[in-house]
Amino acid sequence: MNVTVNGRQHAFDGDPSMPLLWYLRDELGLTGTKFGCGIAECGACTVHVDGEAVRACATPMSGVADRKVTTIEGLSPDGSHPVQKAWHALNVPQCGFCQAGQIMQAAAMLAANKNPSEAEINQTMAGNICRCGCYQRISAAIKSAITGA
Amino acid sequence: MKTIIENVSRRRFIVGAGGLVIAAQFISLKSFAEMHEDYKTGAGAMPHGVVTDPHVFVTIDKNGLVTIIASRAEMGTGAARTTLPLIVADELEADWSRVRIKQSPGNEERYGNQDTDGSRSVRHFIQPMRHIGASVRLMLAMAAAKHWGVDVSDVEAKNHEIINKKTGAKIGYGAVAVEAMALPAPSADQVTLKTADQFRYIGKGTIKPVDQKDIIMGKAVYGIDAKVPGMRFAVVARPPVFGGKMVSYDDSATMKVPGVEKVVVIEGTPAPAKFAPLGGVAVVAKNTWAAMQGRDALKITWDDGPHAVYDSATYRTQMEETARKPGVVVRNDGDAEKALASAAKVVTAEYYLPHISHAQMEPVSATAHFANGKLEVWAPLQSPGGTRDELAKKLGIKPEDVTVHELLLGGGFGRKSKCDYAIEAALLSKAVGAPVKVIWTREDDIQHDFFHTVSVERIDAGLDQSGKVVAWRHRSVAPTIFALFVPDPKHESALEMGMGLVDNPFDIPNLRCENGEAEAHTRIGWFRSVSNIPHGFAVQCMVAEIAQAAGRDPKDMLIELIGPPRIVDPRKSQDVKDFWNYGDPFESYPIDTARLRGVVELAAEKSDWGKPLPPRHGRGIAVHRSFLTYVATVVEVAVDEKGKLTVPRVVTAVDAGFIANPERVHSQMEGAAVMGYALARYGEISFKNGRAQQGNFDTYKVTRINESPAQTEVHMVPHGLDVPSSGIGEPGVPPFAPALCNAIFAACGKRIRSLPIGDQLST
Ligand code: FES
Numbered sequence A: 001m002n003v004t005v006n007g008r009q010h011a012f013d014g015d016p017s018m019p020l021l022w023y024l025r026d027e028l029g030l031t032g033t034k035f036g037c038g039i040a041e042c043g044a045c046t047v048h049v050d051g052e053a054v055r056a057c058a059t060p061m062s063g064v065a066d067r068k069v070t071t072i073e074g075l076s077p078d079g080s081h082p083v084q085k086a087w088h089a090l091n092v093p094q095c096g097f098c099q100a101g102q103i104m105q106a107a108a109m110l111a112a113n114k115n116p117s118e119a120e121i122n123q124t125m126a127g128n129i130c131r132c133g134c135y136q137r138i139s140a141a142i143k144s145a146i147t148g149a
Numbered sequence B: 001m002k003t004i005i006e007n008v009s010r011r012r013f014i015v016g017a018g019g020l021v022i023a024a025q026f027i028s029l030k031s032f033a034e035m036h037e038d039y040k041t042g043a044g045a046m047p048h049g050v051v052t053d054p055h056v057f058v059t060i061d062k063n064g065l066v067t068i069i070a071s072r073a074e075m076g077t078g079a080a081r082t083t084l085p086l087i088v089a090d091e092l093e094a095d096w097s098r099v100r101i102k103q104s105p106g107n108e109e110r111y112g113n114q115d116t117d118g119s120r121s122v123r124h125f126i127q128p129m130r131h132i133g134a135s136v137r138l139m140l141a142m143a144a145a146k147h148w149g150v151d152v153s154d155v156e157a158k159n160h161e162i163i164n165k166k167t168g169a170k171i172g173y174g175a176v177a178v179e180a181m182a183l184p185a186p187s188a189d190q191v192t193l194k195t196a197d198q199f200r201y202i203g204k205g206t207i208k209p210v211d212q213k214d215i216i217m218g219k220a221v222y223g224i225d226a227k228v229p230g231m232r233f234a235v236v237a238r239p240p241v242f243g244g245k246m247v248s249y250d251d252s253a254t255m256k257v258p259g260v261e262k263v264v265v266i267e268g269t270p271a272p273a274k275f276a277p278l279g280g281v282a283v284v285a286k287n288t289w290a291a292m293q294g295r296d297a298l299k300i301t302w303d304d305g306p307h308a309v310y311d312s313a314t315y316r317t318q319m320e321e322t323a324r325k326p327g328v329v330v331r332n333d334g335d336a337e338k339a340l341a342s343a344a345k346v347v348t349a350e351y352y353l354p355h356i357s358h359a360q361m362e363p364v365s366a367t368a369h370f371a372n373g374k375l376e377v378w379a380p381l382q383s384p385g386g387t388r389d390e391l392a393k394k395l396g397i398k399p400e401d402v403t404v405h406e407l408l409l410g411g412g413f414g415r416k417s418k419c420d421y422a423i424e425a426a427l428l429s430k431a432v433g434a435p436v437k438v439i440w441t442r443e444d445d446i447q448h449d450f451f452h453t454v455s456v457e458r459i460d461a462g463l464d465q466s467g468k469v470v471a472w473r474h475r476s477v478a479p480t481i482f483a484l485f486v487p488d489p490k491h492e493s494a495l496e497m498g499m500g501l502v503d504n505p506f507d508i509p510n511l512r513c514e515n516g517e518a519e520a521h522t523r524i525g526w527f528r529s530v531s532n533i534p535h536g537f538a539v540q541c542m543v544a545e546i547a548q549a550a551g552r553d554p555k556d557m558l559i560e561l562i563g564p565p566r567i568v569d570p571r572k573s574q575d576v577k578d579f580w581n582y583g584d585p586f587e588s589y590p591i592d593t594a595r596l597r598g599v600v601e602l603a604a605e606k607s608d609w610g611k612p613l614p615p616r617h618g619r620g621i622a623v624h625r626s627f628l629t630y631v632a633t634v635v636e637v638a639v640d641e642k643g644k645l646t647v648p649r650v651v652t653a654v655d656a657g658f659i660a661n662p663e664r665v666h667s668q669m670e671g672a673a674v675m676g677y678a679l680a681r682y683g684e685i686s687f688k689n690g691r692a693q694q695g696n697f698d699t700y701k702v703t704r705i706n707e708s709p710a711q712t713e714v715h716m717v718p719h720g721l722d723v724p725s726s727g728i729g730e731p732g733v734p735p736f737a738p739a740l741c742n743a744i745f746a747a748c749g750k751r752i753r754s755l756p757i758g759d760q761l762s763t
């Protein structure tokens, strides 16, 4: 099977049940996508598959055959995605370990819905845990990305 | 006066002769410690103390690029890689845009203490880092003065340049870097620190966290991200019960899993095992997934050992019984027993706080390569230097043959102070003859944690006719962290008792603290703010309970208990042994009730304490001094008819002495509220048959964005450099849970005495 990751096509002939997460991290060396739980509970491994946010830890390789995967490394060449810019402006991260997942989730949300309500933001982002507790700034950064402020 | 004259003359001499060493033979050199008599910390007493040699921490290249070494662990507070370096840069008059940060390896002989723990980074290293920066500034000035043939007093460093005050000529740092950095370190009495009004970065909070850009682009490298050519991946099946052992295993199915290469037994160490691995059976494979599949296929027979019967519910009952009987007296002012017996009213409450797990976002992980008698390790470590020594000991090699590469920590909270995972990686690399990365799954991380202790706290307070508290007896029962280090210690250590038990600041004439026996049945370790969590919870909930019993406002009750402005010195109380004051001198960091009261009043004022709230809303307040910092928190909650809890607002007041980086203080306090909410609302690891019952975020819940405190406001008490900096990473945590539970009581009349809150509000 083939899979496209950040615009590059790769052939894969390993275990089709292997989660995309371990393929990205162990085989492609794309360690920006993080492991936090392995059971789709924390969102640290969030990537885009054909533009939609998915948990790479719960997505088998067979599920991404001939599909386009975007990881945090491929979101923008220089950190200029509006979500990344807002994150930087508001100093969102603490340890930063959850942030790739948070950013990928927020970016997918805004791509699908340019102006989510507070409730929609909370609902969409509730799958992404930040143990350091950056939620207040995550919320503020999403709102700032919406308005482009 | 004499020092100054000597300074001046020596400087002249040095510039003229071009060297310090000769001069040093004539004039005694003042040490860093002597020069900072007015700013004494416990830093020097830590293993390997403080290194203030600028050559160890700063290099400048010919283009003027300044490299500052970060020698402590960066786990999200910003202290190691942002705040300490910006302190150096400010004193160095460097332009931050021309500064790079480089992480040091683990090596305490060279860098001084690296144990990033106990909220010590800024409080122990602000002065050394200032000194280092100012030393380099002087060295650059000396080199430039020599270049122009003028006295060093005729030149001045400003924003990456040296200015000739007489001619107005300027020379960039890069142009004199080689000469400057070839100079020996100036003696401490030659070095002039800036005054606070000259600071450009210190205290401003304007510097972006150093790794932030890399983090948001997915380029920051954490311990779990280490890449070493030829590296294998391993997961370990560990004994499900602490103290258990592998009896036999069958790996025939495992070896059939494609990608699995080898199965290796890791020996456990009998307790007390400090940070040694738990032992077990490791599966080494070509990738993490294959290793995990291989582990699932193992058939292992365990001997569960002596803790196979550990049941946390039964144990709780046992601890409660202990707390209902007298324990060892660990502080005794006046006669609490007599005063309780004759009190007009006695308020008694028992509080329970279960084990909790750190659940830092990055599960522990380490990569090791052992070859030719030498070991290299890449890992997220709170104590890279200490880990190096532990690794050397375990492998029977010299510390010089161990290189510990410190990578970013995806959270630490105390878990990554214990290097068992690095030892596992080292043993596995040695066994397979290749680099090995050990991955802990989330279940591994939660179930084999060094858990926060479990505790029962019982307080009896006696009130006189007028409602004044005249007696206080606090019994604390909790297994100790010291079970890691000594056989069966049974009692809390002086360190633990010094975290909110014997350092009780209240103005009560008859105050008695006792500690009952408790045995550790699992690995106990320190968790962000440690014993301050149970002690602070009990004390601060009790204040509100007393207020209720006396018909008083909880904040007024708290202020009354804190009493008049004074210094409370637990060392003067009877039966207090080895009061440690977080390892810092009491003279620099006394228990000052004026500051304690100050944060209470600040938080109350900013939170509109006393102003009306909608129905089923309530405010709660709590204050706690920990890690030498005073924090008061007001939590506002709403509890609806069904018991649904929301937290619209949190107001925190912090007195941490001089604040070096207010922006990161904000983030730490915001985070402390979120972590405080998690431990209060959900935090529990329970045990049955010796086994932790929770394993991942589905069963061990933590705060999510949709229930998180919506707004946390942080107010800092402003201080100059005359009030020494104190801890930031931990002190925000202890007051949160009691303030929350006090708010819940105010909102709906339900008193929570047992954590977690769980579904107690809906029943
Ligand atoms: S690692 Fe995939 S959701 Fe947690």
Ligand code: FES
Binding pocket: A093, A094, A095, A096, A097, A098, A099, A129, A130, A131, A132, A133, A134, B076, B361, B410, B411
């Ligand atoms: S920043 Fe540390 S887990 Fe989110």
